[in-house]
Amino acid sequence: MIYDIIIIGGGPAGLSAAIYASRALKKTLIIEKSVFGGQITQASKVENYPGFEEVSGMDLGEKMADQAKKLGVENIYGEVTQIKKNEETFTVTVGQKEYLSKVVIYATGASPRKLHVDNETKLLGAGISYCATCDGAFFKEKTVCVIGGGNTAIDDALYLANLCKKVYVIHRRDSFRGEPVKVSLLKEKENVEFILNATVKSVDGENFVESITLLENMQERKIKVDGVFVAIGHVPNTQLLEDFVPLTPNGYIITNYDLETSVAGFYAAGDVREKKVRQLTTATNDGTIAAIMACEYLNTL
Numbered sequence: 001m002i003y004d005i006i007i008i009g010g011g012p013a014g015l016s017a018a019i020y021a022s023r024a025l026k027k028t029l030i031i032e033k034s035v036f037g038g039q040i041t042q043a044s045k046v047e048n049y050p051g052f053e054e055v056s057g058m059d060l061g062e063k064m065a066d067q068a069k070k071l072g073v074e075n076i077y078g079e080v081t082q083i084k085k086n087e088e089t090f091t092v093t094v095g096q097k098e099y100l101s102k103v104v105i106y107a108t109g110a111s112p113r114k115l116h117v118d119n120e121t122k123l124l125g126a127g128i129s130y131c132a133t134c135d136g137a138f139f140k141e142k143t144v145c146v147i148g149g150g151n152t153a154i155d156d157a158l159y160l161a162n163l164c165k166k167v168y169v170i171h172r173r174d175s176f177r178g179e180p181v182k183v184s185l186l187k188e189k190e191n192v193e194f195i196l197n198a199t200v201k202s203v204d205g206e207n208f209v210e211s212i213t214l215l216e217n218m219q220e221r222k223i224k225v226d227g228v229f230v231a232i233g234h235v236p237n238t239q240l241l242e243d244f245v246p247l248t249p250n251g252y253i254i255t256n257y258d259l260e261t262s263v264a265g266f267y268a269a270g271d272v273r274e275k276k277v278r279q280l281t282t283a284t285n286d287g288t289i290a291a292i293m294a295c296e297y298l299n300t301l
Contacts, residue, residue, distance in 0.1 A: 002100045003029045004298055005291070006092050008080050009107035009237075011038020012280055013270025015064040016287030017105045017294075022071040024295045029101070030068065031094060033079040037061015038109055040280055042125055047137060049280055083240060085263055088301075102301060103265045103294045106253065107287060108237035110271040110278070115147065115230055118202035127209025128228045132156035133279065139227045141165050145212055147200060148231035154178035154186055156231045161189040168223060170195045170214065195223075203228050236272050248274050259290040267294055 007014045010032030021028040043057030078094035092099045112130035129135040146157045149171035198216040214221045236251045245261040252274040269286035271278045
């Protein structure tokens with residue numbers, strides 16, 4: 001059997017692509033290694049997706065997956081271990097099985113870089129977040145901290161400073177990698193406090209974040225906070241593609257405006273590709289564009 005389109009990754013980008021591909025009557029297979037819905041399923045609440053004033057990330061992910069399934073999209077669980085381009089098809093290997101398709105849409109996302117400290121996994125979604133614009137609204141008039149020193153951390157702190165009572169910015173060095181003009185703007189905020197030359201030892205709390213323990217100048221320091229926003233970068237899930245398509249120095253897939261890569265018939269969508277904004281809505285946007293462009297490509301074969 002040869003599929004028209006194989007989509008690798010079952011997050012919002014991949015599921016959106018699957019919905020559009022199936023509606024265009026293309027035989028579509030979507031492969032996901034863990035949870036259909038992707039990282040959004042870890043969010044306890046989603047309030048920034050049009051049409052839903054409030055919905056859990058798990059419910060939203062399930063609705064997307066169910067919609068794709070009802071349209072006839074086939075899906076399997078498994079980890080893709082190899083992708084090969086043949087003359088007219090792609091071969092996608094999952095375990096001991098090989099699947100053939102005329103087009104591949106790669107939508108595996110990017111994983112937030114973790115702190116690797118005590119309670120980080122346990123308190124994810126209960127005060128720990130990797131996305132200030134996604135979850136900041138839940139911390140209005142509360143005390144939070146942002147961990148990191150690049151542009152993302154500075155942008156997150158600026159955003160949170162307009163919502164929260166107090167924002168601590170914690171950075172392991174004595175200077176920031178973020179743009180100086182942004183750092184200057186942040187220093188003007190009266191409710192922002194900088195803690196430099198400090199690393200995180202643990203995030204503390206039983207059911208929700210209650211405090212954070214730092215190592216500052218070789219001394220432990222505990223700060224009471226309601227939320228911890230980790231902004232130390234993302235790792236794109238592109239390990240399979242290092243010798244397949246061009247990547248940025250940080251490992252993101254390079255695409256054109258139509259989400260085409262340098263390999264004909266191979267598209268990238270969502271957080272896995274090089275772009276500035278990575279949000280739920282931009283992921284679904286990417287999936288839509290990739291599917292439509294892929295269908296146009298298929299119609300030329």
